[in-house]
Amino acid sequence: MPEAADGRAQTTSRREQLLAIAAEQFATKGYKFTTVRDIAEAAGILSGSLYHHFDSKESMVDEVLRTFQAELFGRYEAILASDADARTKLEQAVEVSFETIDRHPHEVAIFQNEAAHLGAFERFAYLAERNRESRAVWITLLEDGVRAGALRAELDVELTYRFIRDTVWVAVAWYRPGGRRSHTEVARQYLTILLDGIAAREES
Amino acid sequence: MPEAADGRAQTTSRREQLLAIAAEQFATKGYKFTTVRDIAEAAGILSGSLYHHFDSKESMVDEVLRTFQAELFGRYEAILASDADARTKLEQAVEVSFETIDRHPHEVAIFQNEAAHLGAFERFAYLAERNRESRAVWITLLEDGVRAGALRAELDVELTYRFIRDTVWVAVAWYRPGGRRSHTEVARQYLTILLDGIAAREES
DNA sequence: GTCTATACGGCGATAGAC
DNA sequence: GTCTATCGCCGTATAGAC
Numbered sequence: 001m002p003e004a005a006d007g008r009a010q011t012t013s014r015r016e017q018l019l020a021i022a023a024e025q026f027a028t029k030g031y032k033f034t035t036v037r038d039i040a041e042a043a044g045i046l047s048g049s050l051y052h053h054f055d056s057k058e059s060m061v062d063e064v065l066r067t068f069q070a071e072l073f074g075r076y077e078a079i080l081a082s083d084a085d086a087r088t089k090l091e092q093a094v095e096v097s098f099e100t101i102d103r104h105p106h107e108v109a110i111f112q113n114e115a116a117h118l119g120a121f122e123r124f125a126y127l128a129e130r131n132r133e134s135r136a137v138w139i140t141l142l143e144d145g146v147r148a149g150a151l152r153a154e155l156d157v158e159l160t161y162r163f164i165r166d167t168v169w170v171a172v173a174w175y176r177p178g179g180r181r182s183h184t185e186v187a188r189q190y191l192t193i194l195l196d197g198i199a200a201r202e203e204s
Numbered sequence: 205m206p207e208a209a210d211g212r213a214q215t216t217s218r219r220e221q222l223l224a225i226a227a228e229q230f231a232t233k234g235y236k237f238t239t240v241r242d243i244a245e246a247a248g249i250l251s252g253s254l255y256h257h258f259d260s261k262e263s264m265v266d267e268v269l270r271t272f273q274a275e276l277f278g279r280y281e282a283i284l285a286s287d288a289d290a291r292t293k294l295e296q297a298v299e300v301s302f303e304t305i306d307r308h309p310h311e312v313a314i315f316q317n318e319a320a321h322l323g324a325f326e327r328f329a330y331l332a333e334r335n336r337e338s339r340a341v342w343i344t345l346l347e348d349g350v351r352a353g354a355l356r357a358e359l360d361v362e363l364t365y366r367f368i369r370d371t372v373w374v375a376v377a378w379y380r381p382g383g384r385r386s387h388t389e390v391a392r393q394y395l396t397i398l399l400d401g402i403a404a405r406e407e408s
Numbered sequence: 409g410t411c412t413a414t415a416c417g418g419c420g421a422t423a424g425a426c
Numbered sequence: 427g428t429c430t431a432t433c434g435c436c437g438t439a440t441a442g443a444c
Contacts, residue, residue, distance in 0.1 A: 046428070048423095051422075117234060153404070197398060197400040199400055200354060218409085249410065249411085252441095
């Protein structure tokens with residue numbers, strides 16, 4: 001990652017490298033369990049040197065989460081704005097989510113594991129805001145689905161939203177990029193369960 | 205809780221009281237974020253006094269988790285051993301899980317949030333063992349369901365197990381005992397989604 | 409069974425040399 | 427941009443009086 005063979009833009013700045021290293025540590029050991037000395041060591045420098053690049057350990061998670069969320073929500077908005085039918089949009093939202101787990105597993109893990117704690121500080125108030133946005137996206141998708149007749153009418157939309165959100169994001173705990181199942185495959189299987197259930201259909 | 209009006213066993217020992225207080229703190233703030241001074245203060249004593257009852261902060265989580273797991277797995281075993289049909293057993297396992305969230309929300313939360321970190325230490329090796337046991341329970345239920353013709357034959361059992369486990373336990377993050385939906389109601393709704401899916405059935 | 413007092417270590421962060 | 431050195435704080439845990 002650090003070197004580009006040809007002369008083309010080697011855009012990964014030192015700052016971004018360090019953030020990527022920090023993100024990996026935060027994701028695997030947890031934010032609180034990761035010391036600035038851990039991050040520095042993984043980067044091959046000493047802890048004091050980190051403060052040339054960042055104000056504090058807190059600033060590091062902050063930047064990691066902000067960047068990640070901006071990208072993710074950009075993609076959700078694109079889906080909402082498209083003119084696909086309700087069921088397709090729902091499927092796309094699920095696919096984008098699993099793709100995000102595939103591409104940014106560390107960032108997703110940090111968000112999953114630390115958002116609750118961090119959200120308590122004013123600095124991280126945007127996390128709660130993003131949570132509300134996310135809920136709005138899924139609820140809209142589900143309600144549109146019901147209205148269009150694609151989803152069952154008696155659906156408890158609120159509960160369904162929670163189940164979807166939980167299952168999709170918690171998958172970061174076991175999904176391994178480059179593993180046996182691709183993110184596309186996982187999304188497809190998941191959608192089958194979600195849409196059609198696991199029970200055998202009785203022939204009528 | 206501390207007092208029993210009649211002469212009958214007032215079984216909540218001081219030890220159990222302290223453990224309950226610790227569990228609540230661990231669950232809401234996280235194990236690492238909870239200091240022994242926090243626990244002591246919540247109990248109305250000083251931190252040094254805690255060490256009259258327990259070796260260490262670690263011993264406290266340990267005891268909380270061990271007790272909880274023993275009870276939960278006892279219930280799973282009872283279901284497996286019963287002579288109900290495959291679909292009923294699966295439903296019962298889901299119901300027991302939500303009931304456990306209702307009765308022991310703190311313990312479930314601690315297990316959910318801390319098991320990954322704690323599992324690294326030999327002292328908590330049993331957490332990984334319980335995880336394997338849990339997987340065995342669900343996989344058995346699912347495979348029996350497929351064999352009995354109650355569940356779809358093409359089911360990816362491994363993936364389905366993960367989705368069930370994730371959704372059921374993560375519900376501890378939002379389920380509130382005594383709230384608007386009872387655990388029985390949540391379990392029922394969840395089973396509908398899981399078994400029959402959320403898509404409208406096309407009339408054949 | 410609880411308190412007072414305190415040890416010991418590791419953490420985040422800073423100042424200034426190179 | 428990194429290193430050396432170090433500060434101040436807060437965490438767990440201990441020893442012994444009451």
